[in-house]
Amino acid sequence: MIRTTKMLALAGAMAVGLAGASLAQDMPKTPLKVVGAWGNLTQYKNFEQPFWTKEVLEKSGGAITAEITPFNEMGLKGAEIFRLMRLGVIDFGSTVLGYVAADDARNEAVDLAGLAPDVETARKVSDAYKPVYDKFYGERFGIKVLGIWPYSAQVLFCNGEIKGLTDLKGKKVRTGNRTLAEFVEAFGGTGVTLAFNEVVPALQNKVVDCAITGTLSGNSAKWHEVSTHIYALPVGWSHVMHAVNIKTWQKLDPKVRSFLEKEIAGLEDRIWKAAAEETQQGYDCNAGKDNCTMGTKASMKIVPVSDADKAALKKALTEVVLPKWAARCPGDCVPAWNDSIGKVVGLTAVAK
Numbered sequence: 116m117i118r119t120t121k122m123l124a125l126a127g128a129m130a131v132g133l134a135g136a137s138l139a140q141d142m143p144k145t146p147l148k149v150v151g152a153w154g155n156l157t158q159y160k161n162f163e164q165p166f167w168t169k170e171v172l173e174k175s176g177g178a179i180t181a182e183i184t185p186f187n188e189m190g191l192k193g194a195e196i197f198r199l200m201r202l203g204v205i206d207f208g209s210t211v212l213g214y215v216a217a218d219d220a221r222n223e224a225v226d227l228a229g230l231a232p233d234v235e236t237a238r239k240v241s242d243a244y245k246p247v248y249d250k251f252y253g254e255r256f257g258i259k260v261l262g263i264w265p266y267s268a269q270v271l272f273c274n275g276e277i278k279g280l281t282d283l284k285g286k287k288v289r290t291g292n293r294t295l296a297e298f299v300e301a302f303g304g305t306g307v308t309l310a311f312n313e314v315v316p317a318l319q320n321k322v323v324d325c326a327i328t329g330t331l332s333g334n335s336a337k338w339h340e341v342s343t344h345i346y347a348l349p350v351g352w353s354h355v356m357h358a359v360n361i362k363t364w365q366k367l368d369p370k371v372r373s374f375l376e377k378e379i380a381g382l383e384d385r386i387w388k389a390a391a392e393e394t395q396q397g398y399d400c401n402a403g404k405d406n407c408t409m410g411t412k413a414s415m416k417i418v419p420v421s422d423a424d425k426a427a428l429k430k431a432l433t434e435v436v437l438p439k440w441a442a443r444c445p446g447d448c449v450p451a452w453n454d455s456i457g458k459v460v461g462l463t464a465v466a467k
Contacts, residue, residue: 142178142370147171150196150208152355153311154185156335157393157409158266158386163209166382175374186210192310194218197358201256206363212263212354213292220293220444221251224452225263226351227440228298229432230460232425234390237265237352243455252358259364261379262357264386267329267393268349269295272342272415274318277325279346280424289314289326291353297439298350301431315341329353330397331410339401339413347398348420348428352390357383438467 151163167181186193186208194217196210212222225244231237241263252258271277271288284303290296296306307323317323318341327350328338357379364372393409400410402417441449441464449464457463 142175142374143368145179145367145371147179147181148206149181149183150189150191150205151183151185152193152209152211153332154188156266156329156332158264158355159185162382162386162389166378171375171378174378179371179374187312197252197256197258200258200358200360203360203362205360207261207357207359209355209357211266211291212356213295213351216292216294219251219255220440221247221448223292223294223440224444224448224456226292226294226354227432228294228350228436229428230456231352232349234265234268234352234387234394236460237354237390238387239459240456241265241354243459244452247451247455248356253361257361258358259361260356260358261376262383263354264357264383265352265354265390267331267352267390267397269327269351269353270330270333270349271325271327271346272318272333272338273325273344273346274321274342275324275344277344277346277418279418279421280348280427283325286324287322289317289323291327294436294440295327295351297436298428298431301435302427311336314338318342327351329393330395330401331393332397334397334400334410334413337411339411339415342415344416344418345398345401346418346420348424349394350428433462437462437464440464442466 149167151159153159164183167183171179171181186196193210193214196205196208197215197218199205200208213226216222224247225241231240245260245263248263249260252260280302283299286304287307288299288304289309290299290306291311299306309317309323309326311328314326314328315337318326318338326338328336330345333339396407396409398417400407401413401415403412403414444452449466452464
């Protein structure tokens with residue numbers, strides 16, 4: 116039995132090797148340069164980096180080689196990525212859509228505060244709107260969208276006690292985008308704009324009382340060292356968009372393009388599937404539970420969410436967040452949202 120298993124494994128390895136060799140013969144040698152998202156977070160370490168440096172190399176039989184550098188290690192904050200891609204400075208790149216919300220309100224469309232209470236809804240929303248992004252970025256930036264995926268659920272980390280949304284009144288909260296700021300303001304708080312890597316000293320020095328990020332992202336960035344409570348209400352998913360400069364893309368061999376589209380779609384699926392697990396791992400690690408395997412065990416208090424607050428978040432979305440977003444999204448933006456995301460979640464955006 117053991118011998119048979121080994122023979123099957125060897126046969127499988129030989130098949131992969133032959134497939135790779137065949138691909139290498141079909142595809143020209145293609146070196147790529149990629150800019151990834153935050154290098155200190157698990158999404159980059161567990162997915163982006165190994166995908167480009169190992170998987171693509173192996174599956175292409177050595178035909179495609181890639182170098183990847185996270186944008187934060189390039190001295191960038193993330194908001195510049197798509198502008199640099201439009202200029203041809205970056206070929207393949209990833210960034211958080213919320214970081215480029217100031218460029219166009221469409222970048223907030225998939226992640227309005229309170230829009231997706233679970234990862235399944237978030238995926239449906241993303242898939243529904245992806246063609247809108249591809250058209251918009253193709254026409255305005257000369258960029259082709261290759262994938263959209265989330266971080267773990269975005270929640271409140273607070274350096275002090277928080278029992279519910281009413282406790283946001285009077286608090287200064289770091290928010291990663293405008294829609295989250297409007298959510299905070301709907302409950303009497305003040306949204307504060309800070310880069311992700313500026314949050315730890317801001318929480319430590321009481322520049323802000325709370326900050327919003329992914330449950331596991333916050334753990335990876337050591338927010339647990341400067342905060343005491345997590346309010347476990349998902350207010351968003353901080354979607355990352357991965358894209359390529361269209362001119363660069365068109366210069367690639369058609370077989371290389373087909374290969375990359377297929378493999379990146381698989382990467383996208385894996386990250387989406389991991390989002391729920393990473394969300395729970397974030398809670399477990401920040402609370403110091405034994406089943407923490409992806410992060411650092413801390414001693415934060417995870418505050419359970421009331422049904423009343425879930426309803427309050429939805430009310431804030433429909434009465435404040437969605438109408439304000441619709442008012443600043445120009446042209447065909449609102450009709451496109453209603454025809455895609457609106458049908459998924461059963462809402463209609465109307466500017467007020």
